[in-house]
Amino acid sequence: MRWSWVVRMLIILVVVLLVVAGTVVALRLTDPGTEEEVAEGTPQATEVVPTPASVITPMPEAATPTPAPIATPPPAPSPIPEATPEPETAALAAGDPCTAELSAAIAAANASQSAFMRGELEAAQLSATWGIMAARAQSAAQSLLDKTTDTYSVVRITTIVPLVSNCTVQSVSADASEVVVETEEVWTYDAVLSCTATDTEQTSRETVTYPGEQYTFVRDGDAWSMQNWDIGAVNIDPAWQCT
DSSP states (O other): OHHHHHHHHHHHHHHHHHHHHHHHHHHHHHOTTOHHHHHTTOOOOOOOOOOTTTSOOOOOOOOOOOOOOOOOOOOOOOOOOOOOOOOGGGGOOTTOBOOHHHHHHHHHHHHHHHHHHTTSSOGGGGHHHHGGGHHHHHHHHHHHHTOBOSSEEEEEEEEEEEEEEEEEEEEEOTTSOEEEEEEEEEEEEEEEEEETTTTEEEEEEEEEEEEEEEEEEEEETTEEEEEEEEOOOOEESSOOOOO
16 A cells, blocks of 8 residues: 555656646747747847947038138238438529429519509518518519609509519529529509599500519528519510500
8 A cells, every 4th residue: 555655656746747848848849039048049039229339320411611711911011101302402403493482482472562562462561472572572562653754653553463484593502591593574564544644544554574583592491581682674565654
């Protein structure tokens, strides 16, 4: 009895082992992805998760070309300052034509003397253009205003037109501070005359030529100041007359 029970238990154990073994085999055949198969190196289908390295990096877009920098032009060279010219008298010599400054000084003197004879300028104002020759210029003008002959006397001078037709340098001092110039001038005077024979007033014209009038100028800073004046010869044609 005792041995038969032992044999029975062994048979049951064998049956249980066979059932377990069969179950294991069945699981192998139906589930290839068990941990045992992975451990034994059996290939299995696994999902490959793309890593950042495996993702295809898109080609970068073409960069917009950077324009080439515009070349900055070199700075313009600084102008070379012009040398200060020497006083114009430094280049003057006898026989040269008068400079613009000298001609302007003569024109200003003639204009002021004409204004004085027309009664538009006081005698004291002549010195502005005639310098120390103002008294002589006044005397010459007054001699025309006071002119009296056997046939007429001057009442007033109404129109004066001075014309300088030639101006030439006669001499220049060594330091170019003094210049003597000679002019040829033609002056036209329209005057109202008191006629003796008819005891009436008439208008008459006189033309006077001064062929060798001389002026001496000295440099006074940037300007010229008259130092001497010689009216020279006087040719009258035609003269004032009553008709």
